[in-house]
Amino acid sequence: MSKAFASQGDLTEKTITFDEVGRDLWAFTAEGDPNSGVIIGDESVMVVEAQATPRLAEKVIERVRSVTDKPISHLVLTHYHAVRVLGASAYGADSIIMSETARAMVAERGQEDWDSEFARFPRLFEGHESIPGLTWPTTTFNDRMSVYLGKRRVDIMHLGRAHTAGDAVVYVPDENVMFTGDIVEDRSACYCGDGHFHDWPATLDRIRRFDLDAIAPGRGGALVGREAVERALVSTEDFVRSTYRPAARVALRGGTLKEAWDAVRAECDPKFSDYAIYEHCLPFNVARAYDEARDIDTPRIWTAERDKEMWEALQG
Template sequence: MILRVRFARPLHVVIAMLMLLGLNTYANERSLTLTQVGKNAYYAQGESALGSSLNKNFISNAGVVIGPDGVVVIDALGSPALGKQLIDEIRKLTDKPIQFVIATHYHADHIYGLQSLIDIGATVIAQESAKEYLGSDTAQLRLQTSRIELAPWINDDTRLVPASKWIVEDTRLMLSGLDVELIKMGPAHTSDDLAIYFPTEGVLFAGDLVFRGRIPYVGNADSLGWIKSLDKLLNRPATVIVPGHGPASTSAAEDLKFTRDYLVFVRKAMEQAARDLEPFDDAYLATDWSRYEKVPLFNAANRMNAYNIYLSIQNE
């Protein structure tokens, strides 16, 4: 017996509706909320996962600090829809204007929400090295790919947003009545890393210089520069560190060391083989990864991280 089902709408429309229903259901289960980490400081924590249509690319963190004159946002999350949700959450806390958004670096999961914030009048601040990425084929190809892989949350209306103010060196500013230190860190995780410290809050927003509760994403990072940057941050008197991924930390030194020690470990495992031009596969298989293999995203990221570090060592 063959069961035939008639739909009131074309099949492709029904499938799209079912997909969106699934996406919306998931979005309701994974809500974007702001957690307080200082007297006037908050953050939203993304999922420890790879970006997908199911999670709207909600895989990174964003920060919010409410000042006497307005609001400063750190990173804008991974889609315009998430940027709008972030605004809605801020509005539950204050009706002060959202005046500034600081990009810790120009990776897609941190900046695709920027357009939602500039549409309400926020000024974007970033490190000037991001200009090179914004003008590159890599940025355009990543956006084109995201329009497919992260649809419908990334679409033809999603655009790359440059900063209005570019930081060229360590800078101290008054933003929305807040004392803010912008610390130039790259090249490290990226060429344009910024760490943002609010002395009156004791909160450091470290971006993807720090990963907590998951294996870091290395990509095309300068692993040696990244390690040096983390050494620099270890001297900061922060009470709380908000990483680019994972929960906020009140054990700053310990959690900075997790990312730092992982990078040191992978470099040590790959260094001799890379310098002697020995096969990567042999070096990877010869390494005891048991120290990290139960950390979330190990299977998704570790081999790729090791290979990227292997290649970068050869170019040092």
């Protein structure tokens, strides 16, 4: 293979930042690695996204303890991907929350996704031997639910399909701040291998209607201020549309997956090639866009074997 598979060649430790994005609201970010969020209530703390292993989760907990000694009572997982959920046991949370659809995806493809992502992201699975097994929620919801951390209300909502079918966002109305998971990225490629290209822009529009003061995205830096929020919403939508359109044009005229790959590269390389995990995501994104254009609505399950076959065919 001409390029190291997925992120196997990315072994450089990333610099962690911990930024306050609203009163007692924090974004844990690390140069394009998966982000986590922290919401401090009157008596306890909610964490958004667990990280890939309990050992990596301890880095989030260390930052939580730098700003509060309140117990972590709730953990929200915005979707089912292994790099987001498998560190959950470290938090000792009373409640682990996912959308009902996300839970179904754990049941359907959770183990395959774990095996797949373990091969793709070796650095993110530091301490993988401490993972006790698949992460299951204790609480699920369909459209929305509210959690009260004392007087602080937190709204957890499914606004539409995007990065996966079961994406959740976490909204804190008293500060007008949202934790979006991987629906929104900042200077990081969107991973679209389990995505829904047709739905994603409309889901971004529903986020836009909140007129947010800050967003903690799935990857990339904290977005504080409406200008930064809008920039990330626009660039995320541009990435999604720029990936889908050329692949769909090829698919709809009966062209090959490799032709779709070439067309997407021609469109996206000039704009996004310096984004985090761009080369990693590209084969999976093109494959999914090609499928969706041919009316395959449900993303096919990625396995470690299928990952490498796709990488050989397109990045090899």
